[in-house]
Amino acid sequence: xxxxxxxxxxxxxxxxxxxxxxxxxxxxxxxxxxxxxxxxxxxxxxxxxxxxxxxxxxxxxxxxxxxxxxxxxxxxxxxxxxxxxxxxxxxxxxxxxxxxxxxxxxxxxxxxxxxxxxxxxxxxxxxxxxxxxxxxxxxxxxxxxxxxxxxxxxxxxxxxxxxxxxxxxxxxxxxxxxxxxxxxxxxxxxxxxxxxxxxxxxxxxxxxxxxxxxxxxxxxxxxxxxxxxxxxxxxxxxxxxxxxxxxxxxxxxxxxxxxxxxxxxxxxxxxxxxxxxxxxxxxxxxxxxxxxxxxxxxxxxxxxxxxxxxxxxxxxxxxxxxxxxxxxxxxxxxxxxxxxxxxxxxxxxxxxxxxxxxxxxxxxxxxxxxxxxxxxxxxxxxxxxxxxxxxxxxxxxxxxxxxxxxxxxxxxxxxxxxxxxxxxxxxxxxxxxxxxxxxxxxxxxxxxxxxx
Amino acid sequence: xxxxxxxxxxxxxxxxxxxxxxxxxxxxxxxxxxxxxxxxxxxxxxxxxxxxxxxxxxxxxxxxxxxxxxxxxxxxxxxxxxxxxxxxxxxxxxxxxxxxxxxxxxxxxxxxxxxxxxxxxxxxxxxxxxxxxxxxxxxxxxxxxxxxxxxxxxxxxxxxxxxxxxxxxxxxxxxxxxxxxxxxxxxxxxxxxxxxxxxxxxxxxxxxxxxxxxxxxxxxxxxxxxxxxxxxxxxxxxxxxxxxxxxxxxxxxxxxxxxxxxxxxxxxxxxxxxxxxxxxxxxxxxxxxxxxxxxxxxxxxxxxxxxxxxxxxxxxxxxxxxxxxxxxxxxxxxxxxxxxxxxxxxxxxxxxxxx
Numbered sequence: 051x052x053x054x055x056x057x058x059x060x061x062x063x064x065x066x067x068x069x070x071x072x073x074x075x076x077x078x079x080x081x082x083x084x085x086x087x088x089x090x091x092x093x094x095x096x097x098x099x100x101x102x103x104x105x106x107x108x109x110x111x112x113x114x115x116x117x118x119x120x121x122x123x124x125x126x127x128x129x130x131x132x133x134x135x136x137x138x139x140x141x142x143x144x145x146x147x148x149x150x151x152x153x154x155x156x157x158x159x160x161x162x163x164x165x166x167x168x169x170x171x172x173x174x175x176x177x178x179x180x181x182x183x184x185x186x187x188x189x190x191x192x193x194x195x196x197x198x199x200x201x202x203x204x205x206x207x208x209x210x211x212x213x214x215x216x217x218x219x220x221x222x223x224x225x226x227x228x229x230x231x232x233x234x235x236x237x238x239x240x241x242x243x244x245x246x247x248x249x250x251x252x253x254x255x256x257x258x259x260x261x262x263x264x265x266x267x268x269x270x271x272x273x274x275x276x277x278x279x280x281x282x283x284x285x286x287x288x289x290x291x292x293x294x295x296x297x298x299x300x301x302x303x304x305x306x307x308x309x310x311x312x313x314x315x316x317x318x319x320x321x322x323x324x325x326x327x328x329x330x331x332x333x334x335x336x337x338x339x340x341x342x343x344x345x346x347x348x349x350x351x352x353x354x355x356x357x358x359x360x361x362x363x364x365x366x367x368x369x370x371x372x373x374x375x376x377x378x379x380x381x382x383x384x385x386x387x388x389x390x391x392x393x394x395x396x397x398x399x400x401x402x403x404x405x406x407x408x409x410x411x412x413x414x415x416x417x418x419x420x421x422x423x424x425x426x427x428x429x430x431x432x433x434x435x436x437x438x439x440x441x442x443x444x445x446x447x448x449x450x451x452x453x454x455x456x457x458x459x460x461x462x463x464x465x466x467x468x469x470x471x472x473x474x475x476x477x478x479x480x481x482x483x484x485x486x487x488x489x490x491x492x493x494x495x496x497x498x499x500x501x502x
Numbered sequence: 503x504x505x506x507x508x509x510x511x512x513x514x515x516x517x518x519x520x521x522x523x524x525x526x527x528x529x530x531x532x533x534x535x536x537x538x539x540x541x542x543x544x545x546x547x548x549x550x551x552x553x554x555x556x557x558x559x560x561x562x563x564x565x566x567x568x569x570x571x572x573x574x575x576x577x578x579x580x581x582x583x584x585x586x587x588x589x590x591x592x593x594x595x596x597x598x599x600x601x602x603x604x605x606x607x608x609x610x611x612x613x614x615x616x617x618x619x620x621x622x623x624x625x626x627x628x629x630x631x632x633x634x635x636x637x638x639x640x641x642x643x644x645x646x647x648x649x650x651x652x653x654x655x656x657x658x659x660x661x662x663x664x665x666x667x668x669x670x671x672x673x674x675x676x677x678x679x680x681x682x683x684x685x686x687x688x689x690x691x692x693x694x695x696x697x698x699x700x701x702x703x704x705x706x707x708x709x710x711x712x713x714x715x716x717x718x719x720x721x722x723x724x725x726x727x728x729x730x731x732x733x734x735x736x737x738x739x740x741x742x743x744x745x746x747x748x749x750x751x752x753x754x755x756x757x758x759x760x761x762x763x764x765x766x767x768x769x770x771x772x773x774x775x776x777x778x779x780x781x782x783x784x785x786x787x788x789x790x791x792x793x794x795x796x797x798x799x800x801x802x803x804x805x806x807x808x809x810x811x812x813x814x815x816x817x818x819x820x821x822x823x824x825x826x827x828x829x830x831x832x833x834x835x836x837x838x839x840x841x842x843x844x845x846x847x848x849x850x851x852x853x854x855x856x857x
Binding site: 068074372 | 510515516529544666
């Protein structure tokens with residue numbers, strides 16, 4: 051404690067209240083730290099890591115703690131490094147199409163700063179108003195627009211990383227492309243803080259589209275909706291968002307915001323962006339392609355209506371108890387992804403799992419890139435329901451892997467899904483373990499995660 | 503006393519973390535709503551809870567978290583209830599005990615010993631509202647509250663000067679409404695009984711108040727028919743003989759008047775009768791807190807004033823005044839650097855009144 055205080059002054063705590071609040075994120079993974087430290091500079095982070103390295107203290111970096119897989123939960127105790135105080139936007143460099151930020155910058159804060167320049171940072175998870183860039187990078191998070199724009203890894207040009215022994219490296223540069231050696235930037239993206247602690251990030255930014263249009267198509271079943279998605283993409287259309295909302299999700303959305311006008315049934319929201327002319331053309335084509343399968347199709351272009359629908363969509367995951375106050379949403383098995391062609395099969399399998407375990411679910415997500423968020427909801431005071439829920443989660447993870455997919459598309463592995471790493475990766479997991487040993491020989495960085 | 507279902511429904515998404523005013527200042531997880539919900543969960547599981555006192559004590563009960571919560575949880579209410587649980591276990595801060603002592607011995611939250619309705623003398627000889635001569639029965643009474651009575655007596659006098667023209671009276675021996683006690687988890691039955699007795703004796707139908715704290719307490723804790731001064735002025739604006747003023751102001755929504763009780767349009771209607779209104783960076787349902795409520799000002803003054811400084815930064819520079827409708831907001835914002843730029847709605851009306 052004294053050694054940490056020497057480095058950060060009063061920004062270290064071991065009070066029971068703090069340790070308790072830093073023992074969890076939004077997942078079901080828990081672990082109590084021994085110290086919480088809130089560094090403000092790279093130099094401080096470096097000194098803290100050197101200390102942890104010398105004394106072999108486990109260290110877990112954390113952003114806003116919005117993770118859904120326990121990535122920021124200190125499973126082996128030790129130090130939690132709360133990076134959310136390093137929240138300065140260091141530079142917006144429009145001429146070079148990039149922004150330089152500290153890891154604690156909140157995604158929406160960055161977008162607010164970019165908007166006057168006519169730019170934006172495309173990865174937009176539902177937690178954009180809360181989550182930090184550091185956490186987003188460490189989980190290779192994404193969001194609704196990534197179906198067109200790509201995930202976070204496509205937007206990281208350079209990272210400043212403090213390694214396990216406290217040394218500081220840069221993994222890239224200002225250039226937009228490079229073919230010089232191993233891509234350490236991408237190695238760090240999605241590493242969940244197991245290889246180093248990110249202290250600054252240079253991010254690529256994109257020009258804001260002039261126009262967006264929303265096509266709302268409703269279907270008799272989620273399987274039909276999935277077929278419409280496959281058909282749309284294979285017709286050569288690339289929407290800027292392609293979200294599925296099953297009929298339960300639609301009901302929850304209406305409870306969240308009674309002003310929202312959505313059709314009944316299972317819905318696909320396609321968004322197209324571009325110019326006035328191109329979006330009108332794309333919207334028409336999407337409608338034509340979906341016409342055979344859909345019950346109804348409506349095109350919205352009113353900015354306010356669209357932003358209301360997207361705002362409600364962003365938060366819908368947490369809102370299930372609006373439909374049934376006795377139930378709570380539990381984040382397990384919530385982030386599987388499959389190849390696009392397998393989407394209808396996945397939809398059917400999820401329904402089968404829900405039927406066979408008796409655990410209801412709302413299904414929504416970034417269906418355009420094969421990513422389905424299954425929101426299981428149970429009475430959290432019932433042990434028996436918990437047991438069935440865990441079975442359902444296990445079944446969906448296995449189903450995704452069998453379909454050639456992934457147990458996590460954007461939320462990460464953390465402690466919640468570590469047991470599936472071997473099944474998903476086979477011998478490649480050994481390579482990951484070798485990399486981990488090379489960069490963190492003492493195993494102090496976020497131990498217990500990713501099955502490393 | 504805490505609705506445990508609310509804690510179960512919290513999925514720890516952190517939507518509240520992004521907007522919590524005390525967290526912005528303190529920076530530690532235990533000082534944001536999500537942290538508080540986690541700690542309250544532990545308290546309800548049977549943990550003693552003394553170590554959660556500071557976390558719970560720094561919540562201004564501004565209810566922005568309740569506004570933002572996707573799961574429909576109202577953490578500001580849960581925090582208040584949890585404070586009650588702690589108090590029932592005799593876990594209170596020194597500042598809470600002092601507050602209780604002040605109110606119990608002087609009848610006001612400020613510990614003032616002077617006459618509560620001393621401001622009546624400001625209304626001048628010709629008005630001469632001697633308290634003894636005031637009505638025995640009245641349909642409507644003005645409830646000034648501790649802050650206006652002792653710190654903004656001119657505002658109180660101006661308010662009553664207007665209200666009296668419409669036949670509004672006052673209670674003979676008004677006491678603190680109990681808001682500071684209730685918001686911090688303490689028992690307020692003594693205050694409530696004393697005020698209720700007078701209200702009943704006078705056959706009062708509607709209580710009118712210019713304080714957001716009194717408003718929410720009289721309405722939601724007492725269960726009375728309550729009207730804010732802002733509503734009253736909006737309804738009578740055409741009778742006030744107002745002369746337009748040539749400047750721009752902004753309006754700060756007091757949390758317990760706006761977000762908690764939905765009074766947004768009435769104060770704005772009054773302002774627009776007088777001058778130009780330019781909104782603050784966040785307003786109405788999303789207005790940020792002045793930091794003065796929920797006992798934070800009494801218990802954690804530095805935190806309270808830092809929240810207020812951040813709120814001041816939301817005001818558009820062209821606004822000559824930051825108008826609000828609560829004396830606690832007026833005080834906290836002015837002390838945090840408002841330097842008199844923050845005024846009550848009644849003060850603005852007084853500037854514009856021909857009479």
